[in-house]
Amino acid sequence: MTNAAEAWPSPRATDGPDDRSAFALGLLLRRAHDRALTAVAGVLRPLGLETRHFAVLIALCDKGAMSQSALVEVTGSDRATMVRVVDDLERELLVTRGTLPADRRVRIVAVTEHGRAVFDRAHTDVAPVIDGLVAPLLPGETDRLVDLLTRFVYPGRA
Amino acid sequence: MTNAAEAWPSPRATDGPDDRSAFALGLLLRRAHDRALTAVAGVLRPLGLETRHFAVLIALCDKGAMSQSALVEVTGSDRATMVRVVDDLERELLVTRGTLPADRRVRIVAVTEHGRAVFDRAHTDVAPVIDGLVAPLLPGETDRLVDLLTRFVYPGRA
DNA sequence: TATTGTTATACTCTATAACTATA
């Protein structure tokens, strides 16, 4: 944190919570994501997980086994990355790769018991960090933020 | 960057606008940022700009000339990256690097007339895209989202 | 022909540290 104010005669050379225009929305989203990523990644690291592994575990524990292509959709990553993420999880025995008889191209990824235990542990560790992240918001505003972001990300859905 | 065309619309991969828990906040922020980045970057590309160049131009046009370290603070990038971004902008004659007599280590970055013209053009082109991005939100909700994100990103400020 | 998953490769980004010139 440098004292940008004395850097030049610009009245407010510090950064920009004052700029409320939608124009800064992209930058705002980047910083928000960065803040959340840093905090959550720090908690997951001791468990040997990265956020993308955690994202896959969330999907699997929340919605059940699904194909890798479905996981690609849910997490928004690409299929090449998903192969490596599932490789990692499989190596740690957190998930298994099964086959779908109806379509033998598809690999069904399912969480193991051990995987669910690790997820529960991660869940427990991450929860207070999330609470800390949203601490600047008033009660109810977190749900509001999640609601707005959800509708922003998934247009066309109610 | 993901190809939204492939990820959407999709048959029914059971993905997650239903999960409203704060747990998906990180993933939600990633997808939201990705969506905004893809859209804005597409508009800026014909102008020879990337979003980080645009972020610097926004700061300079909005708050006036400032040092590179101040730009690092505003944009949230690191100083090594900022050197290259300012290099790019300087090469295109969009900004100039000046010196601060009081501290000759500091390089004051100022937007040129040409730079401001390009910024205005970019601003004009990006505005409707932002409007399109926030179209799923009701009137007033965009300001609400920006407000919540701002307080999320800059805790400790009113 | 199209799609799922896989692999290999190339490219971009970022993080880091070393270096200068100033303070």
Next chain:
DNA sequence: TATAGTTATAGAGTATAACAATA
């Protein structure tokens, strides 16, 4: 000793395309 800026480099992340198996 500390800071602003610069440069070089290594590592991680991502995109791309080619490929095999299946539809």
